Amino acid sequence: MRLRNIPGAKDAITGSEYVVQNPSECRGKWDTQFPQKNPLHIEVGMGKGRFLMDMARLHPDINYVGIEMYDSVLLRALQRREKLEEAGEKLDNLKFMCMDARLLPEVFEKDEVKRIYLNFSDPWPKARHAKRRLTSREFLARYKEILDPAGTVEFKTDNRELFEFSLEEVKEADWNLLAYSFDLHHEEEMVEGNVMTEYEEKFSSMGNPICKLIASYK
Numbered sequence: 001m002r003l004r005n006i007p008g009a010k011d012a013i014t015g016s017e018y019v020v021q022n023p024s025e026c027r028g029k030w031d032t033q034f035p036q037k038n039p040l041h042i043e044v045g046m047g048k049g050r051f052l053m054d055m056a057r058l059h060p061d062i063n064y065v066g067i068e069m070y071d072s073v074l075l076r077a078l079q080r081r082e083k084l085e086e087a088g089e090k091l092d093n094l095k096f097m098c099m100d101a102r103l104l105p106e107v108f109e110k111d112e113v114k115r116i117y118l119n120f121s122d123p124w125p126k127a128r129h130a131k132r133r134l135t136s137r138e139f140l141a142r143y144k145e146i147l148d149p150a151g152t153v154e155f156k157t158d159n160r161e162l163f164e165f166s167l168e169e170v171k172e173a174d175w176n177l178l179a180y181s182f183d184l185h186h187e188e189e190m191v192e193g194n195v196m197t198e199y200e201e202k203f204s205s206m207g208n209p210i211c212k213l214i215a216s217y218k
């Protein structure tokens with residue numbers, strides 16, 4: 001994702017009704033952020049938010065929170081969201097927040113999250129940066145602090161090395177690998193109901209196979 005310092009991004013985010021401004025105050029009471037009390041699913045590293053906007057439209061009985069670290073990127077999601085609203089689409093079941101995912105346990109209570117989506121996470125190819133990968137054992141430990149025991153982490157990428165690293169980390173962290181594919185789009189069962197992310201569309205149109213894993217800790 002190309003990052004630029006976009007003037008006004010911070011102000012747009014601070015003033016937006018779609019963005020949760022003090023996420024740690026919602027800990028244990030995320031239901032209060034939505035009109036309906038429903039299971040909570042989050043995407044970590046949502047980028048411009050297309051996946052979650054599509055998911056929120058398709059699944060009005062789920063509440064979604066999209067987490068993005070950079071305000072310049074989150075601004076793009078807000079602009080897309082505003083366009084949807086102008087076209088009459090409200091998506092009451094979707095909120096965003098600008099935050100580093102390392103802080104997840106400060107923002108969600110134990111068992112509060114039912115599903116975590118990780119889509120096309122940054123690969124951090126240098127070995128010394130492995131802890132920054134969103135599927136590292138360090139991040140899996142954070143997810144365990146917030147995820148319902150019956151909940152899942154779902155990860156998609158076209159980066160074979162990152163995917164193999166992630167399979168290894170799931171094993172090392174003693175999580176259960178419930179399903180996986182090295183070519184999601186050609187696996188009838190796993191691809192059913194798949195919603196493409198922005199990166200997924202780009203990389204699959206270039207011919208890259210998409211890998212997916214689903215894991216739980218219990």
Ligand code: SAM
Pocket residue numbers: 001044045046047048049067068069070073099100101102118119120121122197198199200
């Ligand atoms: N999920 C989107 C997709 O599939 O189209 C965007 C993928 S993009 C490669 C990864 C995004 O994750 C970037 O926007 C980046 O800023 C964000 N990100 C990376 N590390 C993060 C972290 N620790 N906390 C929150 N967001 C993060």
